[in-house]
Amino acid sequence: MAVGTALFARRATLRRSIRLLGEFRFEQSDPARFYGSLAADTVGMVTALLGDDPTGRVLLDVGGGPGYFATAFDDAGFDYVGVEPDPSEMHAGPAGASGSGAFVRASGLALPFADDSVDVCLSSNVAEHVREPWRMGREMLRVTKPGGVVVLSYTVWLGPFGGHETGLAHYLGGGRAAERYARRHGRRPKNDYGSSLFAVSAADGLEWARSTGLLVAAFPRYHPRWAWWMTRVPLLREFLVSNLVLVLRPS
Template sequence: MDSQPNLGPMAATDLFARRATLARSLRLLTEFRYERSQPARFYGALAADTVAMVGDLWQAIRGEPATGRTLLDVGGGPGYFAKAFTDAGLRYIGVEPDPSEVHGAATAFADAACAFVRASGMALPFADHSVDICLSSNVAEHVPRPWQLGAEMLRVTRPGGLVVLSYTVWLGPFGGHEMGLSHYLGGARAAARYTRRHGRPAKNNYGSSLFAVSAAEGLDWAASTGAMVTAFPRYHPRWAWWLTSVPLLREFLVSNLVLVLQPGSPADTT
């Protein structure tokens, strides 16, 4: 693949910005209510929206559809994203450390044009520059070294390709995940409070499977790589994207931050 020059923030997000309407934001927020009771409904809607986002970003950066490209999904889970991306014509590879998730996805999509690998996102078992697109959706806040994960994503992506790293900002309203707004009391206190109320630790337990990751940390890391294209709030309408540029305010109101990077040369992955 020939290297492509990094585009400006507006050029890279112009296509997706047209989809980023208030109606879309409200629709996704409504679907979130079904995450536990009807996971197929929620994750199916999120997967379809993610395919549209990645497709628009690739089209803007490369000037062509993403069809036929190889996408590596770090933390792909049980297969909802696999179906959505293969239906869109991409070659899908899912990476997931949970063996039950990998087994379930591999069984459900055995005949599809996709593959599943059990591995950690912080040590991807793939060669340098081996995929066209590397995606991580809402995983960085669940690993102790999120920017090592980001560096691995850059390493395995071909020059001129696309890296999309999206994560939940700790001080945003959803930073505590199922612990709710109690995370504003502090992560350890929120975890203890959840255990007292429910008689068991939260699935996303602070300090072991949930960590405090700020918007500023992600933006600083992305800028340090030399491969950053743009960043924006994943679920906000386009007219609210300015929040990303305001320190402190973005920590509370961005909620979920998307970092878009395009490796321009092997040096960008170091």
């Protein structure tokens, strides 16, 4: 196990998993609480995976959203740069959530940055929202310096959270789940299957990451360390991993 992965593994306790699971119920009702907690945990994960002092390291957050992550990474010492294609998302957070980070309106499929220009490239829960997630992954690798870290974390479609706000209805099919949501709520879901939500499997991500020759770790983001073995079991991982983290080191 790589040094950075081993450092994070010590943080991946059952207590942490229970705490994070408890915060998920506030995603819709109190997004500041939910995303603030998720941001703090993500900083801990990325810092451990980096395996070095984060001070002054340039971190590019692909799909950075409204800025909750910016504040947390800025406080940890990173030089934060967020990329977000949706202007409504960029301004969705409370005033001051963006900290002192820089923000760029752009697509993760064509990052407006030079090759080998950042130390860490992060994408948290974005891959399932783009039509070509591994094209985004290739862009993340392109802009990351040799010896840097790419952390791509996404929600697995067949896991319990694959349908996002449509709940477990996605097991009936993504289109059906979206239609059911629209009938019940009088509006389409924000994460609408086929336009802003897509079925991305754990197998797809692992196949792409392994094909690069740069994969150093793959594990379930919210599980305790003793449950990471699920990632290695085909089919089972599609239902139980829930959120897969791919860690790659460009060389």
